[in-house]
């Protein structure tokens with residue numbers, strides 16, 4: 311009996327684990343068995359590996375062969391194990407370089423022609439490999455730049471299986487030729503080219519964006535079509551600070567798994583902006599799909615902005631699912647086949663028209679308007695601290711406007727305000743006002759600002775939840791002003807950023 315070994319990486323959600331691939335060649339009828347919880351894609355691996363080896367002038371061992379992937383309890387999916395399986399099979403035949411194959415991590419799908427294809431999620435896989443002490447990683451040339459983003463990784467990029475087999479001392483056929491791999495699609499940079507300076511007028515909405523950016527507050531914008539809601543929402547990321555190093559790796563990993571990352575510009579450093587359409591599938595929005603669930607928009611928006619345009623048009627079930635990430639910052643996707651969890655801590659912007667038709671010359675039945683608006687109440691909207699009306703810009707307003715402050719200037723104020731909040735919360739488990747719990751807010755509620763809020767509650771103009779929201783926003787206003795305490799002015803402005811959307 312002979313034994314071949316190679317390493318691969320299994321990925322479930324964002325957690326990656328080293329997988330050892332062992333090929334046992336023993337007595338018996340020639341056949342190839344794959345064991346260790348393979349899913350459908352892994353079953354197909356057998357055919358791809360056979361084809362790829364033939365393309366190298368090789369064939370499957372003429373013995374009873376068992377390929378075992380361990381740990382057995384790790385849910386393995388996808389086609390990224392092909393390369394390691396082929397290497398383990400060939401190195402079982404006493405190749406000189408077999409010891410090297412046992413130490414290197416192999417990540418790649420094989421084509422029937424032997425080409426090594428890129429896979430998704432290479433970044434978190436290589437991060438895990440290096441963390442586990444395996445610096446040598448073999449990947450498809452199309453994944454090279456992504457793998458190379460991981461500090462400490464020794465990336466060996468190949469186009470064809472025969473290249474790595476030669477390295478390991480396996481004798482492959484002569485004159486193997488292949489078409490060069492098509493490079494992955496340019497996905498364009500996630501860097502926004504938008505700027506707040508593009509927005510004419512709308513002083514209140516600009517201010518709301520600034521306060522929302524300072525405190526990480528969720529925001530609801532209500533207004534007629536064409537008022538500029540979408541335009542404003544797209545500019546929130548331009549006001550937010552760069553991602554920290556760990557966040558950049560995590561965000562980039564999610565985008566890599568989702569197949570939404572082009573590594574040319576390095577790690578994703580800017581907060582993402584994700585705007586799923588209301589007709590998008592639930593799996594696209596919250597995550598899912600067959601096999602190990604894929605991340606959805608809520609995770610792609612992690613550490614960035616999730617924009618739900620025409621929010622009342624989203625299915626109630628989808629809106630309902632957003633509660634989990636809004637509360638816990640992550641989403642658990644349970645499937646019969648496998649479960650995964652992905653981070654999903656985003657800043658949410660909801661936009662809505664005043665009624666289903668858009669409102670200019672509204673002919674909606676009062677019932678329909680009510681139903682439409684009810685979609686924007688309840689637990690989801692409870693978490694939205696800032697609610698504003700965005701009117702259409704009139705000619706008069708345009709003429710009045712002289713100040714077109716750009717994103718850089720606003721982002722600088724936001725950064726200062728965030729630093730002030732982070733210092734205040736240094737010993738606490740949150741760092742932005744939008745995450746401050748009611749208990750903390752109310753304990754800190756002392757001095758001149760207490761009376762007016764109490765009066766509003768007594769008179770039924772404000773609920774206790776409403777008080778919490780006003781306080782959160784007031785702290786962000788104070789941070790922007792450079793104040794160390796809440797003032798009547800800050801609370802007054804916070805009250806005005808609730809847009810008179812009732813008190814819900």
Ligand SMILES: Nc1ncnc2c1ncn2[C@@H]1O[C@H](COP(=O)(O)OP(=O)(O)O)[C@@H](O)[C@H]1O
Nearest residue numbers: 508509510512534535536537538539540541703
């Ligand atoms: N305040 C504004 N400044 C500059 N352009 C605006 C403004 N408001 C709207 N527009 C323009 O009008 C169009 C519609 O705006 P949009 O953001 O899609 O509105 P909404 O999302 O409220 O329907 C956009 O193409 C945008 O360029």
Ligand SMILES: [Mg+2]
Nearest residue numbers: 536539540619
């Ligand atoms: Mg719009």
Ligand SMILES: [Zn+2]
Nearest residue numbers: 665667672674
């Ligand atoms: Zn209407």
